[in-house]
Amino acid sequence: MTAVNERALKLGDDSLILGQRLSEWCGHAPMLEVDLALANIALDLIGQATLFLGRAGDPDALAFRRDVLDFKNCLLVEQPNGDFAQTIARLFLFSNWQELMLRGLSSSHEFGDIARKSVKEVAYHARYASEWVVRLGDGTDESRRRMIAGLDWMWRFTPELFDGEEASVRGEWDARIDSVLRDAGLDRPKDTRPILGGRNGHHSEHLGHLLAEMQFLQRAYPGATW
Amino acid sequence: MSKEWPLWEVFVRARNGLSHKHAGSVHAADARMALEAARDTYTRRMEGVSLWVVPSASITASDPSEAAALFEPASDKVYRHPTFYVIPDNVKNI
Numbered sequence: 001m002t003a004v005n006e007r008a009l010k011l012g013d014d015s016l017i018l019g020q021r022l023s024e025w026c027g028h029a030p031m032l033e034v035d036l037a038l039a040n041i042a043l044d045l046i047g048q049a050t051l052f053l054g055r056a057g058d059p060d061a062l063a064f065r066r067d068v069l070d071f072k073n074c075l076l077v078e079q080p081n082g083d084f085a086q087t088i089a090r091l092f093l094f095s096n097w098q099e100l101m102l103r104g105l106s107s108s109h110e111f112g113d114i115a116r117k118s119v120k121e122v123a124y125h126a127r128y129a130s131e132w133v134v135r136l137g138d139g140t141d142e143s144r145r146r147m148i149a150g151l152d153w154m155w156r157f158t159p160e161l162f163d164g165e166e167a168s169v170r171g172e173w174d175a176r177i178d179s180v181l182r183d184a185g186l187d188r189p190k191d192t193r194p195i196l197g198g199r200n201g202h203h204s205e206h207l208g209h210l211l212a213e214m215q216f217l218q219r220a221y222p223g224a225t226w
Numbered sequence: 227m228s229k230e231w232p233l234w235e236v237f238v239r240a241r242n243g244l245s246h247k248h249a250g251s252v253h254a255a256d257a258r259m260a261l262e263a264a265r266d267t268y269t270r271r272m273e274g275v276s277l278w279v280v281p282s283a284s285i286t287a288s289d290p291s292e293a294a295a296l297f298e299p300a301s302d303k304v305y306r307h308p309t310f311y312v313i314p315d316n317v318k319n320i
Contacts, residue, residue, distance in 0.1 A: 036266045040270060
């Protein structure tokens with residue numbers, strides 16, 4: 001596999017898997033407005049996935065007929081939705097990273113066009129999630145407790161984001177995360193042993209379940225269209 | 227206290243140069259959230275370039291039972307329309 005293909009898969013799979021995760025909220029979110037917002041973000045992400053995976057091959061085949069070991073997404077995006085705060089924690093940590101990463105990618109020869117289009121979408125995702133972190137963290141006792149639990153769950157998967165090409169955005173990401181956490185009155189979670197492996201296809205058990213649902217139709221009825 | 231978030235009225239400007247038009251309403255806990263909900267609800271198909279949100283409670287509405295006194299007197303004042311007047315042929319630029 002060429003380096004460009006590999007990169008396209010990582011970028012595309014991150015967006016695809018998080019898009020699928022967020023779309024699981026459709027019809028279940030606490031408010032109609034939140035339901036729409038999460039579905040909009042999911043659709044943005046799936047659109048990005050289509051573009052990035054298109055640089056590595058047929059995006060539909062890559063999304064629906066690839067086995068779990070061949071997915072290159074980071075472990076963070078495949079983590080379960082949990083409650084709303086856990087979903088927000090994942091989106092907060094990921095979107096802030098993704099925005100910085102895409103900004104750096106904007107001048108790239110291979111992916112610049114996709115990055116420049118996507119970075120505007122992701123800037124909104126980051127803003128949306130960051131505001132919810134403040135609202136929940138600085139809200140009621142229960143919302144604060146849930147926000148802390150959500151961040152604790154997701155935190156150990158963040159070092160993987162900075163493994164390899166994106167090590168350079170670490171400083172700026174830290175500053176952004178710390179600033180939002182300060183506004184929310186939350187402590188930065190303690191660093192624990194980082195969990196890596198997604199980029200090499202070593203995924204948590206959660207991804208298999210996600211793919212089973214996402215790929216069922218194309219696996220059962222190959223080439224089905226409607 | 228109600229568990230529902232307060233209601234906000236949403237106004238969308240479709241294009242620069244046009245005025246904001248009422249589009250509908252959203253529930254939100256604060257103004258920032260109301261703007262985002264309005265963006266996600268009412269501008270997802272490129273309907274707008276600018277948004278206003280106003281707490282619904284801040285809007286003072288006319289009383290329907292006063293409609294007769296407020297609006298009906300205008301119905302027979304045809305001379306308030308410019309089309310009532312005949313413009314002389316030699317008046318330019320009107």
